[in-house]
Amino acid sequence: MSGYRIIIVKRVNAGSAETAEIRALAEAAGHEIVGELTQVRSEDSTYNLGQGAIKRLSERIEATAASGVIFDNELSPQQAHNIGEIVPDGIRLIDRYRLILDIFEEQAGTREAQLQVQLAELHYELPRVQEEIRLEKEVANERRSRGGLGEKENRRVTDIKERIQRIEEQLGSIDSADTKRREQHRDAGLSLVALAGYTNAGKSTLLRRLADDLAVDREQHTDLTETAGTEDRLFKTLGTTTRRATLDGRAVLVTDTIGFIRDLPGWLVQSFESTLGAVRHADLVCLVIDASDPLDDLHEKVETSRNHLADDVRILPVLNKVDVVDDRQTAREAVSQFELPPAAISAVEGTGVDDLCARIRDALPEQRARFVLSNSGETMRFVSWAYDHADVRAVDHDGETVSIELVGHPSIVRQANMRAKELTR
Ligand SMILES: Nc1nc2c(ncn2[C@@H]2O[C@H](COP(=O)(O)OP(=O)(O)OP(=O)(O)O)[C@@H](O)[C@H]2O)c(=O)[nH]1
Ligand SMILES: [Mg+2]
Structure with a gap:
C-alpha cells in the first residue's frame, strides 16, 4: 500500500x-x-x-x-x-x-481472511454503486436522454450481489469444516478458549505466553509467528491462530482472534462471521483489556467488545499491561460488570499468568463422574482412554471390580458414560 x-x-x-x-x-x-x-x-x-x-x-x-x-x-x-x-x-x-x-x-494472510476482506469490500461497494446509479439516472433524466443506461448499470449491481453470494458460499464451507474440527477437538477432550478484545489489547502476546509449541492451525503451512504476530499497530491479527496449551494440567486449545474497534458497521462485522465462530463456540472467552488506557477509553473499549460478544458466552475479563499501570484497583472496578472477577496480568513480562491459567481452568465447564466396572481387559482399555481424555482422579482395584473417578469436559463425560454402558452390557 x-x-x-x-x-x-x-x-x-x-x-x-x-x-x-x-x-x-x-x-x-x-x-x-x-x-x-x-x-x-x-x-x-x-x-x-x-x-x-x-x-x-x-x-x-x-x-x-x-x-x-x-x-x-x-x-x-x-x-x-x-x-x-x-x-x-x-x-x-x-x-x-x-x-x-x-x-x-494489507493484513489478510490466510485464504479465509482474504475472502472475508473481499466480502466486506463488496458490502462497502454495493450501496455506493447503487447511489452512483441513482445520481447518473437523475442526470440522464434532466437531459431527457434515455436508453440503455438502467439495464447496463443494473448489471453492476447484480454482479456485486452474485460475487457476495459466491464468497458467502466459500466461507460457509470453511465454516462447516471449522465446526467439524471443533467437534473433533471436543471429542478429544480439549476445551476451547478464545482470546477476544479491542485491537492492540495484547491478545497475540498472551497467546504466545500460553501456548505449548504445538500448532493446530487449519492452515498448517502458514507461518504462525506471522499470523499471531504482535506489534503496536492496530489490526495486527486478522485471521485466527489456534495453539495447544496446557493450563494447570488441563489440555486446552487457545484461539487468538481479530480485534474489535469502535463504530464497526454491521456489514463489516458480519464479513468476519466465521472468524468470530471461534469466539461464539468457545467454552470460555478471555476478554483481554488494555488496563493502561485512560479510564474513559477503557470503559468504551470494554463496552464495544462486550457488544460484539454473544450474550451467552462465559467471559473472563483479563486486565493486561499491568506493568505500566499504577492504579490497578481502579482498573479492576472498571470491569466489575462481569460475572467473573478480572485477572490482572502482564503478557509481556509474564506476571499473573500462572494465576490466569488457574482461573481459566476453574472457569471451564467440567463434570465429575464415577464408574464401577468388572475387572477385564476391556475395562483396562477404558481406563487408558480415560487417562488420554480426562483428568483421572482415582482408580481402585477391588478384586472383581475396578472403580474409576474422573473429571473432564461435559462432552468427554458423556462419551465415558456411553463407553461404560457398552462394557456393562
Ligand atoms: N507494556 C505492555 N505492553 C504489552 C503487553 N502486552 C502486549 N503489549 C504490547 O501491546 C501491543 C499490542 O500487542 P498485540 O499482542 O499485538 O495485541 P493484539 O490484541 O493481538 O492486537 P491486534 O492483533 O491488533 O488486535 C504490542 O506492542 C505489545 O508489545 C503488556 O503486558 N505490557
Ligand atoms: Mg493480534
Whole structure:
C-alpha cells in the first residue's frame, strides 16, 4: 500500500473530537499525517462538515501539499462526490471504513481472511454503486436522454450481489469444516478458549505466553509467528491462530482472534462471521483489556467488545499491561460488570499468568463422574482412554471390580458414560 500525505478530518456532534485512534489507524495503513482539522457541529448533508470547514480544508491541503484526506466519519457517496468537487484535483478521499478495509486488505494472510476482506469490500461497494446509479439516472433524466443506461448499470449491481453470494458460499464451507474440527477437538477432550478484545489489547502476546509449541492451525503451512504476530499497530491479527496449551494440567486449545474497534458497521462485522465462530463456540472467552488506557477509553473499549460478544458466552475479563499501570484497583472496578472477577496480568513480562491459567481452568465447564466396572481387559482399555481424555482422579482395584473417578469436559463425560454402558452390557 503506498502511503499518502494525509490530513485527518473529524466531525463530532458535540463534545470534543478525539483523533488518537483515527491517527493510529492512518499510521497502520502506512500514511503520513501532515495536518488535522476537527469540527464540532451537526452533520451537513452536502459536505458532512460545514461549508466554512470544507473551505479551510482546501486551504490546508494546499499549504501542506497533502495528497489525501481521511475522514473519521462515514461519507455518503453524495457527500464524497461534493467534497471531491471542491478540494484540489487528485486528492484521495478516504473515510473510516475505507481506511479499515485498506488495512484489512494489507493484513489478510490466510485464504479465509482474504475472502472475508473481499466480502466486506463488496458490502462497502454495493450501496455506493447503487447511489452512483441513482445520481447518473437523475442526470440522464434532466437531459431527457434515455436508453440503455438502467439495464447496463443494473448489471453492476447484480454482479456485486452474485460475487457476495459466491464468497458467502466459500466461507460457509470453511465454516462447516471449522465446526467439524471443533467437534473433533471436543471429542478429544480439549476445551476451547478464545482470546477476544479491542485491537492492540495484547491478545497475540498472551497467546504466545500460553501456548505449548504445538500448532493446530487449519492452515498448517502458514507461518504462525506471522499470523499471531504482535506489534503496536492496530489490526495486527486478522485471521485466527489456534495453539495447544496446557493450563494447570488441563489440555486446552487457545484461539487468538481479530480485534474489535469502535463504530464497526454491521456489514463489516458480519464479513468476519466465521472468524468470530471461534469466539461464539468457545467454552470460555478471555476478554483481554488494555488496563493502561485512560479510564474513559477503557470503559468504551470494554463496552464495544462486550457488544460484539454473544450474550451467552462465559467471559473472563483479563486486565493486561499491568506493568505500566499504577492504579490497578481502579482498573479492576472498571470491569466489575462481569460475572467473573478480572485477572490482572502482564503478557509481556509474564506476571499473573500462572494465576490466569488457574482461573481459566476453574472457569471451564467440567463434570465429575464415577464408574464401577468388572475387572477385564476391556475395562483396562477404558481406563487408558480415560487417562488420554480426562483428568483421572482415582482408580481402585477391588478384586472383581475396578472403580474409576474422573473429571473432564461435559462432552468427554458423556462419551465415558456411553463407553461404560457398552462394557456393562
Ligand atoms: N507494556 C505492555 N505492553 C504489552 C503487553 N502486552 C502486549 N503489549 C504490547 O501491546 C501491543 C499490542 O500487542 P498485540 O499482542 O499485538 O495485541 P493484539 O490484541 O493481538 O492486537 P491486534 O492483533 O491488533 O488486535 C504490542 O506492542 C505489545 O508489545 C503488556 O503486558 N505490557
Ligand atoms: Mg493480534
